Amino acid sequence: MKTKEKNPKKKKNESKDKITVQVFAPRNLDSKEFTWKKNKNVGEAAKEAADAFGYEPEKPPRFQKGEDILDNTKNLVSEGVREGDELELVGGGGGVSSN
Numbered sequence: 001m002k003t004k005e006k007n008p009k010k011k012k013n014e015s016k017d018k019i020t021v022q023v024f025a026p027r028n029l030d031s032k033e034f035t036w037k038k039n040k041n042v043g044e045a046a047k048e049a050a051d052a053f054g055y056e057p058e059k060p061p062r063f064q065k066g067e068d069i070l071d072n073t074k075n076l077v078s079e080g081v082r083e084g085d086e087l088e089l090v091g092g093g094g095g096v097s098s099n
Contacts, residue, residue: 017038020083039075042073
């Protein structure tokens with residue numbers, strides 16, 4: 001007897017609501033992978049990435065995709081961020097945490 005997975009549509013919809021990207025940062029050789037909801041604010045995502053890399057920025061960190069600096073006030077998908085994209089953490093200034 002085969003068992004069916006409960007609510008398979010729900011899982012598909014959940015994955016459609018999220019994107020996974022690679023983030024690169026200055027002074028780091030390795031990228032980090034992040035999964036966020038598509039409607040996450042760019043500025044909030046950049047702050048999370050900066051924290052994960054141990055940065056303590058003096059100014060709000062920003063993302064760059066290709067040649068474009070993303071608008072921190074918009075959400076990821078409206079700024080053209082798609083599944084598998086590579087983003088670079090830029091700006092912000094400041095240093096690396098000693099932790």
